[in-house]
Amino acid sequence: MIVQAIVDGIFTGAIVSLGAIGLSLTLQIMRFANFAHAEFMTIGAYLALAAVGLMGPGAPSLGLSFGWQLLVAACLAASLAGVLSWGLDLVVFRPLRRSGAAPLVLVFAAFGAALVLRHVLVLIWGHDSYFYTRELQLGVMIVPGVRVLPDQVFILALAIFLVTLLHLYLTHHRTGIAMRAMAESPSLSQVCGIEVDRVMKTTWIISGFMAAMAGVFSGLTPQLHPELGSNMLLSIFAAAIFGGVGSLPGAVLGGLLVGIAENLFLLVADPGYKPAMPFLLLLGVLWLRPQGILGEKTS
Amino acid sequence: MGLASYLVFFACVVLVLCILTMGLNLQWGFTGLFNAGVAGFYAIGGYTHAILTAAPSPQLMGNYGLPWLVGIIAAMLVTAVAALVVGLITIRLRGDYLAIATFGIGIMIQLVSLNLESWTGGSQGITRIPKPLSTWFEGSLAYNLFYLVFMVVVVVLVYWALERILSSPWGRVLRAIREDEMAASSLGKSPLSYRLQSFVLGSTLMGLAGALYVTFIGFVSPFDFLPILTFQVWAMLIVGGSGNNRGAMLGALVVWSIWAASGVAVSKWVPPSHAAQGAAIQVILIGLTLVLMLLFKPRGLLGERAVVSRHLVY
Numbered sequence: 001m002i003v004q005a006i007v008d009g010i011f012t013g014a015i016v017s018l019g020a021i022g023l024s025l026t027l028q029i030m031r032f033a034n035f036a037h038a039e040f041m042t043i044g045a046y047l048a049l050a051a052v053g054l055m056g057p058g059a060p061s062l063g064l065s066f067g068w069q070l071l072v073a074a075c076l077a078a079s080l081a082g083v084l085s086w087g088l089d090l091v092v093f094r095p096l097r098r099s100g101a102a103p104l105v106l107v108f109a110a111f112g113a114a115l116v117l118r119h120v121l122v123l124i125w126g127h128d129s130y131f132y133t134r135e136l137q138l139g140v141m142i143v144p145g146v147r148v149l150p151d152q153v154f155i156l157a158l159a160i161f162l163v164t165l166l167h168l169y170l171t172h173h174r175t176g177i178a179m180r181a182m183a184e185s186p187s188l189s190q191v192c193g194i195e196v197d198r199v200m201k202t203t204w205i206i207s208g209f210m211a212a213m214a215g216v217f218s219g220l221t222p223q224l225h226p227e228l229g230s231n232m233l234l235s236i237f238a239a240a241i242f243g244g245v246g247s248l249p250g251a252v253l254g255g256l257l258v259g260i261a262e263n264l265f266l267l268v269a270d271p272g273y274k275p276a277m278p279f280l281l282l283l284g285v286l287w288l289r290p291q292g293i294l295g296e297k298t299s
Numbered sequence: 300m301g302l303a304s305y306l307v308f309f310a311c312v313v314l315v316l317c318i319l320t321m322g323l324n325l326q327w328g329f330t331g332l333f334n335a336g337v338a339g340f341y342a343i344g345g346y347t348h349a350i351l352t353a354a355p356s357p358q359l360m361g362n363y364g365l366p367w368l369v370g371i372i373a374a375m376l377v378t379a380v381a382a383l384v385v386g387l388i389t390i391r392l393r394g395d396y397l398a399i400a401t402f403g404i405g406i407m408i409q410l411v412s413l414n415l416e417s418w419t420g421g422s423q424g425i426t427r428i429p430k431p432l433s434t435w436f437e438g439s440l441a442y443n444l445f446y447l448v449f450m451v452v453v454v455v456l457v458y459w460a461l462e463r464i465l466s467s468p469w470g471r472v473l474r475a476i477r478e479d480e481m482a483a484s485s486l487g488k489s490p491l492s493y494r495l496q497s498f499v500l501g502s503t504l505m506g507l508a509g510a511l512y513v514t515f516i517g518f519v520s521p522f523d524f525l526p527i528l529t530f531q532v533w534a535m536l537i538v539g540g541s542g543n544n545r546g547a548m549l550g551a552l553v554v555w556s557i558w559a560a561s562g563v564a565v566s567k568w569v570p571p572s573h574a575a576q577g578a579a580i581q582v583i584l585i586g587l588t589l590v591l592m593l594l595f596k597p598r599g600l601l602g603e604r605a606v607v608s609r610h611l612v613y
Contacts, residue, residue, distance in 0.1 A: 027395070032395060033395035033396075035335070035398075092594070096593065096594065099594075102331070103394065104331065104398070105593060105597070107333055107335075108333070108533055108537070108589070109589075109593050111335065111589075112533075112586045112589040115527070115530055115583075115585070116582075116583050116586035116587060119579035119580075119582040119586070120579070120583065122575055122576065122578075123576050123579045123580065123583070126573075126575050234402070237399050241399070270414060272414035275406055276410055278403075279403040279404075279406065282399065282403060283388055283400060286389055286392060286396055290392050290396070
């Protein structure tokens with residue numbers, strides 16, 4: 001039971017991590033809590049649904065419940081979501097930054113943008129639940145008593161791949177390094193001649209892309225609905241803060257911890273209280289170690 | 300007759316929202332604290348009042364049937380304690396963390412109100428919440444008219460009290476901290492302590508609003524405190540003008556009018572089969588109002604008045 005919960009937790013954690021990465025980056029580089037971030041998970045999920053609708057869901061292959069078409073759809077949707085995420089910055093956040101608005105004003109602009117985005121999706125798709133595929137999958141016993149779905153393993157592998165890619169980008173690519181510099185000190189990096197606008201654009205695109213990927217694959221495990229992203233908002237905030245804001249390994253670790261904690265919590269608590277776990281984790285970490293596990297203390 | 304009772308009902312709701320918005324104005328407008336859990340604190344007040352005062356019912360724990368005033372006071376106290384706990388944990392951190400934690404509070408209260416059925420009645424809610432002095436009036440319109448007058452008195456009292464404390468030295472310290480924390484602390488004022496006080500006091504007002512609302516409706520359920528409410532109250536404050544209590548009240552009226560009017564329009568022109576889309580249009584409208592206000596008229600309809608010390612000599 002406990003081992004199964006931990007294994008399931010790692011799989012949910014992989015999705016939470018992908019969501020938390022972008023949130024953590026924007027928290028550190030843009031310096032505000034982007035409440036609209038989770039909506040890009042939902043947007044990604046629905047864009048992929050539209051793409052799957054055009055291409056067909058594809059025949060299940062390699063033991064997975066979907067074919068290569070869904071993967072293509074996910075990449076298309078995530079790229080588009082990345083661009084939309086940057087677009088939101090262009091129409092809402094950047095004008096506010098330019099007008100010298102306080103960071104907290106950006107927070108509630110994000111709040112407003114989140115509601116508008118989510119309800120535009122409701123306007124198009126309604127409140128019905130959608131599925132990418134109606135294929136049923138049977139769990140495979142890996143060790144006695146522990147079952148995993150091939151889809152889950154695929155999602156975990158994909159998450160590891162994306163995180164590695166992002167890590168290489170942040171450590172080797174010029175813009176990636178500039179992003180880390182901005183995270184450290186915006187004013188100092190400006191003095192060093194870093195093109196702030198380009199760094200910000202890249203950050204928005206990456207965070208939208210990652211969120212949309214998380215959204216597509218969280219829509220795969222059960223179904224798509226307009227609250228898919230916003231229901232996970234507290235979890236991804238908890239993960240981003242738990243791991244230490246601005247730290248990529250931190251967001252991944254935080255995501256896994258939140259995923260595992262949520263699943264362990266379900267062993268002892270009523271399923272209706274599931275969202276309570278990330279909240280308690282969040283309060284706990286803010287109380288004991290507000291800079292997060294891997295975060296560095298700043299003055 | 301139908302219109303008159305609707306208007307009375309509408310006015311009572313707006314007055315409740317005025318208290319909520321003024322509570323938020325104390326936190327955001329005067330202290331710069333971001334509370335993303337307005338609906339949560341509102342619900343704590345509403346449920347505390349309902350659990351203490353509702354007539355006993357066999358299915359539910361609670362429902363003590365206590366006097367109305369006890370319920371009101373307890374609602375404010377319990378909300379204050381909840382705000383104190385969240386505040387103590389997050390107020391020393393960067394402003395966004397308070398937003399995230401209070402956002403969580405809103406979700407937690409939803410969870411508890413839906414799942415703790417033995418106390419809250421789950422999605423059925425709690426009914427038979429007493430209306431004070433209801434035996435004196437015949438018919439609901441007469442009672443609602445009385446309640447309207449009562450609410451006007453409460454709102455005027457809250458407004459007057461807030462204006463008093465905000466023009467006192469205490470209020471000046473709040474604004475000083477909002478404008479320049481370091482300067483304020485160099486004058487020996489503790490920003491943490493003042494922020495916490497403002498946060499707790501503002502939340503207490505939200506708890507009061509919750510208790511007054513459930514008294515008026517006579518019923519409480521989780522659907523009265525959806526997260527969208529937090530956003531509506533924010534829109535009211537921004538539209539009206541944060542940092543100005545009259546603006547806050549004007550915003551409550553304007554935004555709630557937009558909300559109600561768009562609701563009527565949607566129910567008239569959108570077929571019932573598309574009710575979800577109709578409701579979505581309403582939310583999008585409010586969301587756009589807020590974002591456009593922030594972009595083009597950030598001070599709101601009635602901005603904060605510039606206060607210059609009368610001791611200042613030019």
